[in-house]
Amino acid sequence: MLRKHNTPKDRIQIIKGIHGWRPTKRRLHVINKKRKTTQQEDTTDLCPLCKEHQETQNHIFQCPQKQARINRTKGLRQIKTYCQTRDTFPPVTDIITKNLQQWMNIETIPSQTDITITSRYRTTQQETTELLTAINNQTKIGWEQILHGRISLSWEKIATKHWTKKDGTWTPGFIRQTVKLSTNIWLHRVENEFGFTEQSREQYMQTQLRPRIEQAYTNTETVSQYHNHLLRIPLARRLLLPSKTNKRWLQHIASAKASYERHQMKTLLNTPKITTFFLPKKTKKYHPNPTLQQMPHKKQKQTEKHIPNKKQQTLTGQQYKLQINHTELKKKPNYHKRQYATITNYIEGPQKNNTT
Numbered sequence: 001m002l003r004k005h006n007t008p009k010d011r012i013q014i015i016k017g018i019h020g021w022r023p024t025k026r027r028l029h030v031i032n033k034k035r036k037t038t039q040q041e042d043t044t045d046l047c048p049l050c051k052e053h054q055e056t057q058n059h060i061f062q063c064p065q066k067q068a069r070i071n072r073t074k075g076l077r078q079i080k081t082y083c084q085t086r087d088t089f090p091p092v093t094d095i096i097t098k099n100l101q102q103w104m105n106i107e108t109i110p111s112q113t114d115i116t117i118t119s120r121y122r123t124t125q126q127e128t129t130e131l132l133t134a135i136n137n138q139t140k141i142g143w144e145q146i147l148h149g150r151i152s153l154s155w156e157k158i159a160t161k162h163w164t165k166k167d168g169t170w171t172p173g174f175i176r177q178t179v180k181l182s183t184n185i186w187l188h189r190v191e192n193e194f195g196f197t198e199q200s201r202e203q204y205m206q207t208q209l210r211p212r213i214e215q216a217y218t219n220t221e222t223v224s225q226y227h228n229h230l231l232r233i234p235l236a237r238r239l240l241l242p243s244k245t246n247k248r249w250l251q252h253i254a255s256a257k258a259s260y261e262r263h264q265m266k267t268l269l270n271t272p273k274i275t276t277f278f279l280p281k282k283t284k285k286y287h288p289n290p291t292l293q294q295m296p297h298k299k300q301k302q303t304e305k306h307i308p309n310k311k312q313q314t315l316t317g318q319q320y321k322l323q324i325n326h327t328e329l330k331k332k333p334n335y336h337k338r339q340y341a342t343i344t345n346y347i348e349g350p351q352k353n354n355t356t
């Protein structure tokens with residue numbers, strides 16, 4: 001299938017079609033949802049042609065929009081002509097194209113029996129059984145899989161009924177035609193969204209990127225000084241650059257923004273608490289606990305170790321910490337006194353100091 005004369009771009013397109021990797025709205029929507037909330041974009045999973053249904057990989061071929069329908073019928077007609085020129089056994093062409101058409105129109109594919117086939121195509125008993133096995137095998141694989149190049153091998157024998165050995169094989173040529181149909185339908189959908197020429201596509205991309213670029217230029221404080229060179233080019237000139245360049249630039253901006261946020265958070269977490277510099281005024285309220293103060297050191301240790309103090313348990317984490325601080329300070333009476341006096345001086349002013 002992937003012949004050497006296909007360009008790399010064509011090959012990528014074919015591979016995406018075969019494996020169901022085309023960037024449909026549904027697929028883009030799922031990818032978008034998996035991103036971090038800050039990087040998510042406002043997307044919809046609705047088909048851009050009919051604007052009614054979710055655009056899944058199958059919907060590309062089942063879209064009820066008028067032009068999409070016309071394209072499909074045209075594509076199927078081309079397959080029919082191809083089969084006729086290749087002298088395919090007529091019932092094969094008829095069954096495959098009809099069933100494909102029915103699948104694309106979201107109609108139920110009628111099940112075939114010996115009688116329906118023989119009465120319709122006037123085939124011999126052997127031809128009928130061969131047709132039936134091919135039909136059953138394809139039903140197991142799925143009729144839509146023909147569009148992705150997955151066709152039952154049972155077709156080969158019955159399709160080349162009138163062929164001589166010289167003619168080679170039928171299946172590869174047929175797959176090439178179905179893949180062509182699939183690619184053409186997708187191409188129409190893409191052109192409908194982005195325009196028909198390279199220039200109109202570029203214009204579309206630029207209008208899409210414009211608001212994001214403008215936002216980056218207005219919120220310059222979200223990027224650190226170190227990354228300021230990213231904004232060196234003036235906005236007017238930036239908007240004139242090709243969309244590919246700007247897309248890459250936006251990625252740089254996003255990563256610079258993220259790293260700056262990380263850095264800010266890190267410094268915030270490393271900043272010591274204010275209580276390391278000043279003892280809060282409140283401490284006086286909580287601390288003077290006469291029972292604790294009068295208790296000798298040894299006894300105090302015991303109460304901490306063995307008898308859980310009820311009052312202590314009810315204290316919040318912050319208050320508990322302060323209490324511990326005080327008990328520690330008390331162990332070095334001189335140091336504690338000096339320190340405490342200067343701090344109260346600072347907080348409460350000299351007036352109160354005079355009274356104590």
Ligand SMILES: [Zn+2]
Nearest residue numbers: 047049050063
């Ligand atoms: Zn649609």
